[in-house]
Amino acid sequence: MKDATQGRVFGRTQLEDLVIVPLFALVAALFLGALVMAATGVAPGTIAQSYAALLKGSVGSIDAVSETLTAALPLVLAGLGLALGFRAGLFNIGAEGQIVMGGLAAVVAGVALADFPAFIALPGALLAGAVTGAFYAGIAGWLRAATGAHEVISTIMLNLISFRLLDYLLRTPLIQKEGRADPISKSVPDVAELPKLLTFLDANLRLHAGLFLTLVMVAAAYWLLFRSKLGFEFRASGENAIAARFAGMNAGLTIVMAMAVAGALAGLAGANQTLGVLGRATPGFSAEIGFDAIAVALLGRSHPVGVLFAGILFGALEAGGRQMQVDAGVSIDLIGIIQSLIIVFIAAPLLVKAIFPWGFRKAGTGKGRS
Amino acid sequence: MQVELRNITKRFGPVVANKDVNLTIEPGEVLGLLGENGAGKSTLMNVLCGLYEPTEGEILIDGRPVAFKGPGDAIRAGIGMVHQHFMLVPVFTVAENVILGIEPVGRFDHLDLKAARAEVKKLSTEYGLTVDPDATIETLPVGVQQRVEIIKVLFREADVLILDEPTAVLTPQEVDEFIQIVRSLCDAGKAIVFITHKLNEILEISDRIAVIRRGEIVGSGDPKKLTRPELAEMMVGHPVDFDVARAPFAPKEVILDIQGLTLVRDDGAVAVDDLSLQVHSGEVVGIAGVQGNGQSALIEALAGLRRPVAGKVTFDGTDITDASARERHRMGIAHIPEDRQRAGLIGNFTVAENMVLDSYYGPPFAKGAGINWGRVEEEAAAVAEQYDVRTPSVHAAAAHLSGGNQQKLVVARELSRDTRLVIAGQPTRGLDVGSIAFIHERLMAARDEGDGVLIVSSELDEIMALSDRILVMFKGRIVAEYAPHEAPVDKGTIGLAMAGAAT
Amino acid sequence: MRVFFRTASMVGGALIAMALANPALAFTACQVTDTGGIDDNSFNQTAWKGVLDAEQNLGVEGRFLESQAETDYDANINSLIDGDCDIIITVGFLLGDATEKAAKANPDQPFSIVDFAYDPPIENVLGQVYATDQAAFLGGYLAAGMSKTKILGTFGGINIPPVTIFMDGFVRGVDHWNAVKDDNVTVLGWNVDTREGLFTNNFDNLDDGRAYAQNLYDEGADIVLPVAGPVGLGSATLADELGVDKLKIIGVDADLYYTDTERQHVYLTSITKRMDATVAAVIETTMNGHFEGGVLVGTLENGGVSLAPFHDMDDMVPDALKAEVEALRASIIDGSISVSD
Known part of the structure; x- marks a missing residue:
């Protein structure tokens, strides 16, 4: 792919940045994870068994791959949105709330469109999710552009509002499942469901058509970021807001648009969950995907393709982590530790380079002359 | 010792x-x-x-x-x-x-x-x-x-x-x-x-x-x-020509007319105080002054980045007091910002990207909602060569260029299109002799082609070398005006005015 | 995945490495917990104890998967289907739909679910439900007799039957006291008729437990019944700080005097739901080849539910009241008093 922004040649620096550092970070995190297990009294054999289970549970069978991808899809979608925000210089913590609102809206739209054929009901439900997510994130963008309220604060608050709003809305007659007193939505009708892709092999395989949605969105995010006028404005504002303003770009509009696009992708992640995996909305259905997606976006270096791979890695860790618990009885919390360690190492590339001196060029070249 | x-x-x-x-x-x-x-x-x-x-x-x-x-x-x-x-x-x-x-x-x-x-x-x-x-x-x-x-x-x-x-x-x-x-x-x-x-x-x-x-x-x-x-x-490493070649002074109509402009800084202090000045087509007006006397605010206001609290700015007969930066840009006002690193360039963007930073949105670069990068790169390569921007390729990050080449990149972006008024803040600050000479040449060429040029600089030598008319700014006002082509003026006189002696 | 932001909890050492004896021969019982964690001192932990008891007494091998969020249910059950489980026990009403889906997709796999009964029954699922209101009735009567302020409080995790059945029994026990003694003790937090009340809408936020108990205490309640798994531990913390003279807690699910040892003195009693007993029983039945779908109901009579001893507060409970509670128990078992009028 020709890439005007990254240079025609996939340079050595990009290779180090996008491939080698994350790879070594993973290795280092797995190693430290083993040390943590050893320190808490897990036998060496069990440690080996758990990592074997991690591999088996993530890529060891069709079911494992299906689970890995199923877990990865919402992370990739929300991560793409966050990556776009980061590129525009916005630290959007609100993906979680946008997932909640988008996912719920998709259920409501899906239920409302139950009498329509699938080619209307499904796109309609997805669109409702995207638009609602965009609107919800747009609030934070507007607050930032109009009043200067920092998006980190406002998105955190919007997250909290969304959780309570979800609890409340799930108990309103329009949304609540008939005959239930607890907060749970009506089921998504078949026509609005993202169809399962592999049930012809095995009824338990959960991978669904959100896969295609996600791949299309990766390509779309790439185009938007590196090929479009809007993406140029996002990147310019993120790299140097002052220069962007001096060049005549409208800073406020850029912020609102960047937040809205990020919210639309997070909303799609929510719709992906309710329409593809859960079939309904329940309290906490967002399951902190929006927060994990922050890590995914950072790990993917805010590049759409990087986000895709980072999301798959996190999906693999989730699916494999489950297997670790089943086979070796190791706590799922360990997977959380490994994920956190990966992020720590990614965030400190110099640390990685210090631990693994080979594979990197010598530092300190070219700079220093006055 | x-x-x-x-x-x-x-x-x-x-x-x-x-x-x-x-x-x-x-x-x-x-x-x-x-x-x-x-x-x-x-x-x-x-x-x-x-x-x-x-x-x-x-x-x-x-x-x-x-x-x-x-x-x-x-x-x-x-x-x-x-x-x-x-x-x-x-x-x-x-x-x-x-x-x-x-x-x-x-x-x-x-x-x-x-x-x-x-x-x-x-x-x-x-x-x-x-x-x-x-x-x-x-x-x-x-x-x-x-x-x-x-x-x-x-x-x-x-x-x-x-x-x-x-x-x-x-x-x-x-x-x-x-x-x-x-x-x-x-x-x-x-x-x-x-x-x-x-x-x-x-x-x-x-x-x-x-x-x-x-x-x-x-x-x-x-x-x-x-x-x-x-x-x-x-x-x-090679002989340098210090004299800027210039055509005879032949000013035409007023292209920029500022009347009673008052600006306040973000902290509320008055930066520019009831300032009036005019720039004619085919004329270089130099504003001398010690930094911090309102020049930055004046430039920002002229570029459409700061709303005046009072006064009127007219460009070629059109009131542009409230026009946005982009509108002014479209009218043919070029703006070379004072601080190239902070406001003129995006360091992590490539030379090509920086070259279209303020023109990506329209023809010939835009293609629907997308940008025709092939066209951008061609154009950028041509302009970079024309303006002597020395870069390994148009894909190099602007931050990797030397200061002189960065500034030439900014100048190339602003002057390579049809301009009628050039506003330049500290156009050669911190540059080497070769780059200074080149940029001076370009600014003078713009004037010779009939553009109005307004230069703000704290380098008095630069102001004196380029200007047809010299204005001295002190505490937000124009406190002195000199026309070197009518009567020669010396550095000491201007220096005193810069220090506020003329008030 | 959800644990990304709460890994700290594990550094404390929740790693459980289990002995892995020859998996091909051993009977394997697998369990999927609800949210809140396997070490919640309450609901999940009690059900898991049933598996541990079976490990000890029957020599079976136990495995568990913790659900970190409601989205995990399907995935967790699916993972166990690949894991050679002789029986899969899902713990919690909220797993009802996921269990049904998995059971229907895998008709040869025996399932058992705690707190859910299918109507009509599914052939390969044994539901374990509890007449918790019987024990809660006793708890309500006891609390009414112990209250000085004549105001009691309760709150739930989520408004679902296995939670509200505690609250129903509790309120009706208090009503029974009022009728017998011509008294006027009120219960805040649950209305039996409108089915509305106080709910935290989660089973894992201890801060909520503290805040809700504080609200009830501020409204005059001196005994609070939290029906929300580990959320109640937050309420116990408040009682610990205020002192048991001002606020007492009634535990649920397990006898919290034993599971929450740091704050054991704040518990007046616990309304126990012996999931450990029923889970162990189901494992034993299945191991012996007698698995059958349907419903298993735990009652006061068969010991599936009961009221725990008063432990440290034994001296504070008047002997007369003890005797009345004991009599009430007998009446419920023999059917002379109905707990669900």
Whole structure:
């Protein structure tokens, strides 16, 4: 792919940045994870068994791959949105709330469109999710552009509002499942469901058509970021807001648009969950995907393709982590530790380079002359 | 104290910043170190003041080799540096700043400020620095702040003072005072290393000149026997033409008309106060003034980035007071921002991306909602060549270009399209001689083609070389106007007006 | 995945490495917990104890998967289907739909679910439900007799039957006291008729437990019944700080005097739901080849539910009241008093 922004040649620096550092970070995190297990009294054999289970549970069978991808899809979608925000210089913590609102809206739209054929009901439900997510994130963008309220604060608050709003809305007659007193939505009708892709092999395989949605969105995010006028404005504002303003770009509009696009992708992640995996909305259905997606976006270096791979890695860790618990009885919390360690190492590339001196060029070249 | 740099080589990876440099610094002497930006002056001096260790070679003090592990060692050995950017705490007093880091303490860890103040006073009178030890830094003019930096170094008992581009921030009058101070330091037996890229100053102030180019000492000599063209040629490696060729002055209609413009800064202070001026097509108007007298706000307002609280701006008969930056850009107003790193460029963007930073949205670059990058790259490559932007390719990040090439990139972007008015803030600040000449040529070409050109600069030489009309700005107002083509005007007169004498 | 932001909890050492004896021969019982964690001192932990008991007494091998969020249910059950489980026990009403889906997709796999009964029954699922209101009735009567302020409080995790059945029994027990003694003790937090009350809408936020108990205490309640798994531990913390004179807690699911040892003195009693007993029983039945779908109901009579001893507060409970509670128990078992009028 020709890439005007990254240079025609996939340079050595990009290779180090996008491939080698994350790879070594993973290795280092797995190693430290083993040390943590050893320190808490897990036998060496069990440690080996758990990592074997991690591999088996993530890529060891069709079911494992299906689970890995199923877990990865919402992370990739929300991560793409966050990556776009980061590129525009916005630290959007609100993906979680946008997932909640988008996912719920998709259920409501899906239920409302139950009498329509699938080619209307499904796109309609997805669109409702995207638009609602965009609107919800747009609030934070507007607050930032109009009043200067920092998006980190406002998105955190919007997250909290969304959780309570979800609890409340799930108990309103329009949304609540008939005959239930607890907060749970009506089921998504078949026509609005993202169809399962592999049930012809095995009824338990959960991978669904959100896969295609996600791949299309990766390509779309790439185009938007590196090929479009809007993406140029996002990147310019993120790299140097002052220069962007001096060049005549409208800073406020850029912020609102960047937040809205990020919210639309997070909303799609929510719709992906309710329409593809859960079939309904329940309290906490967002399951902190929006927060994990922050890590995914950072790990993917805010590049759409990087986000895709980072999301798959996190999906693999989730699916494999489950297997670790089943086979070796190791706590799922360990997977959380490994994920956190990966992020720590990614965030400190110099640390990685210090631990693994080979594979990197010598530092300190070219700079220093006055 | 005599300091000798012997065969100093400093490498950063494969890059050689200094190569086999030999230099002696004698007490009671001003050594002028001349070189373009990026020639290796600062690296060399950072080696001398202990920030870098030399890759090869040694430093000798009074004939004995020394090794500096850090700036502390150099200071203890009597070598002190006054940096280009002051390192002062704005809310502290002069005395507090001077003792910062080496606070003299009395019994029970009591901060002995009294002794410090006495010492500052003593140094101040000894070298004619006239600084009040109890003044707060933020209330002092830049020139005085610089003296505080010098006192800091003297307080640490330095015998060798390295002054890095000390005159960049000073008014002509302040430069004169500064030269007096340097003289009195010399008379007291201190050795001074004076780093600059300005030819006039180095000729005036130095006892001896060394010229550095591409990391090597390429020549040295007695300033009394050297001329500006000789020095310039040594510095850049080829003969330099100092005169800007210009067509006869033939102004046409008024293109920019500012009436009663009043601007306030973000903190509410008045930056520009009821200012009126006009620029004609085919005319260069230069605004001289010490930085901080409202020039930045004026430029921002003209570029559409700051809303006036009062007044009217007309461009070619159209009221543009409330027009956005993009609207002005479309009308043919080019804007070269004062600070290329902060406002003119995006360092991590490529040369091609920077080239279309303000024109990506329309034809020929836009293609629906997308951008035709192929077209952008072609165009950028052509313009880069036309404007002598030296870059490995249009895919190189702008941050990797030298300052001169960065500024040429900004100039290329702004002037390569159809323009009718050029607004340029500090267009050559911090650039090398070659780039300055090139940019001056381009600005003059714009004027000759019939554009109105408004230049704001704190470099009086630049204003005088380019302007058909010179306006002096002081405290947000135009306080003096000169028309050199009618009656010659000298630097001293303008300098006085810059200092507020005309009000 | 959800644990990304709460890994700290594990560093404390929740790693459980289990002995892995020859998996091909051993009977394997697998369990999927609800949210809140396997070490919640309450609901999940009690059900898991049933598996541990079976490990000890029957020599079976136990495995568990913790659900970190409601989205995990399907995935967790799926993972166990690949894991050679002789029986899969899902713990919690909220797993009802996921269990049904998995059971229908895998008709040869025996399932058992705690707190859910299918109507009509599914052939390969044995539901374990509890007549918790019987024990809660006793708890309500006891609390009414112990209250000085004549105001009691309760709150739930989520408004679902296995939670509200505690609250129903509790309120009706208090009503029974009022009727018998011609008294006027009120219960805040649950209305039996409107089915509305106080709910935290989660089973894992201890801060909520503290805040809700504080609200009830501020309204005059001196005994609070939190029906929200580990959320109640937050309420216990408040009681610990205020002192048991001002606020007492009634535990649920397990006898919290034993599981929450740091704050054991704040518990007046616990309304226990012996999931450990029923889970162990189901494992044993299945191991012996007698698995059958349907419903298993725990009652006061068969010991599936009961009221725990008063432990440290034994001296504070008047002997007369003890005797009345005991009599009431007998009446409920023999059917002379109905707990669900």
